[in-house]
Amino acid sequence: MTVKNPLTPMEAEIIRVEEMTSIEKLFYLKLTDPQIIGEFHYNPGQFLEVSVPGVGEAPISICDAQREPGQLQLCIRKVGRVTNAIHRLKEGDRLWIRGPYGNGFPMKLMENHNLLLIAGGLGIAPLRSVLQHALLYRTNYGLITVMYGVRCYSMMLFREEFIRLFREGDKLNVKFLLAYEDESDTKCYQLACERSDRCMRGLVTRLIEAATITPDNTYAVICGPPVMYKFVVRELTQRGFTPTQIYMTMERRMKCGVGKCGHCITGSSNSIKYVCKDGPVFTYWDALKTKGLM
Ligand SMILES: Cc1cc2nc3c(=O)[nH]c(=O)nc-3n(C[C@H](O)[C@H](O)[C@H](O)COP(=O)(O)OP(=O)(O)OC[C@H]3O[C@@H](n4cnc5c(N)ncnc54)[C@H](O)[C@@H]3O)c2cc1C
Ligand code: FES
Incomplete structure (x- = not known):
């Protein structure tokens, strides 16, 4: 876990922005608190809750593999309130992130395959x-x-x-x-x-x-x-x-991102999944057992 309280947002500076298409931008972020940088680890398939103060929060996948401590990349499509606000930000601006959340892909299991x-x-x-x-x-x-x-x-x-x-x-x-x-x-x-x-x-x-x-x-x-x-x-x-x-990997409407609010629950009595906490990565076997997952 990155910080003691997993719900605590961390400040990140936008160090570079690349316009990829008319609706998608790639944001390069760097955490600003040097004390957190060493503890911030993420795995492929995990996501962050990204917020713009006064606007709101949205779950966004981390789209690179971790190399530089405290740095990460997000590819964001502008579709609504939060993502439009993020698209208006420039290099040097700040935003807030919580996470990383979710299980991510089983990179260890997939080794030698x-x-x-x-x-x-x-x-x-x-x-x-x-x-x-x-x-x-x-x-x-x-x-x-x-x-x-x-x-x-x-x-x-x-x-x-x-x-x-x-x-x-x-x-x-x-x-x-x-x-x-x-x-x-x-x-x-x-x-x-x-x-x-x-x-x-x-x-x-x-x-x-x-x-x-x-x-x-x-x-x-x-x-x-x-x-x-x-x-x-x-x-x-x-x-x-x-x-x-x-x-x-599955998308659902999310709020907390950590299995507390129930916004992302899918399934029925046989199998219930919190997409934020049990996922967002699932096997097709999970999807077969869990109603509404796929
Ligand atoms: C695990 C995960 C990973 C994700 N990764 C990425 C990513 O890497 N990049 C990325 O760009 N996006 C990603 N998303 C999607 C992103 O979180 C959503 O598009 C998010 O809604 C954007 O927030 P917004 O405030 O900008 O848009 P919103 O205002 O939430 O609007 C988004 C769209 O949903 C519609 N909408 C709004 N409210 C509702 C509602 N109550 N019910 C149904 N539809 C509604 C809007 O009309 C609009 O079309 C991810 C989502 C999840 C769950
Ligand atoms: S988003 Fe709150 S329980 Fe999953």
Whole structure:
């Protein structure tokens, strides 16, 4: 746990802001209290409650793997009150964070396995932390396959980073595949001309259909819009993935983030889950047992 009281917000300075798309920005943060910096540890898949004083709070996934003490990155889409207020902030401004919360991905369990990361849209944000962690501890993981579905080139997040992996990932034993929806998108079309086996038009499930995927020694990790899960899981189970080989991260309306307020409870008498505390990462097996989780 980062601080003695897990509900205590910590001040963070915005040290850099990158405009990634018309609605998403990448914020680089640094904690301002030197006493907390050494105690602040996070794992891929965990999230923070981010607040702007006088406006409110929103849960946001940490989208990088921890490298520098007290520093982290958040990819934020402006959709409402809090996220619009955060988008108005500049380098040098401050905001407040609580956390990290949630279970995160089982990076230890997944060691010595291949990773298949499947993301749609903003869902790539928490999966980027898994990817970065696996690249940081590269020898602990096998082949990493990333399947990323976007609407079009201009909506692609972490563009430079991912295009580099698309072109040069093989050197790191990483296969980066891209699916795009907009048929008039010339930039994605060029990528498809460059590597037709790595970039294709359609939904992210098209990439699964086209690739040779086996469940052998592999964990699949999914994040994307709610509608995506059902179709991706169907493709994976048809290829022999078991419910405990599939991990997914879930979003719910949250308030406290620590299992106290009940806002994020899902399920029924057989299985009840607090998405903030028991998740946000669940296996497909959890989803099968817990009504309304997926
Ligand atoms: C674990 C977790 C991780 C997340 N990670 C990220 C991330 O990395 N990046 C990111 O950008 N977002 C992330 N989100 C989503 C983000 O928390 C929400 O979009 C949040 O609502 C934004 O807050 P806001 O005040 O800006 O928007 P809000 O004012 O809450 O509005 C958000 C949207 O919800 C609608 N809405 C508002 N109130 C309700 C209601 N009561 N019921 C239903 N719909 C309503 C609004 O119309 C709007 O479309 C994450 C959420 C969770 C739970
Ligand atoms: S957000 Fe309060 S219990 Fe989960």
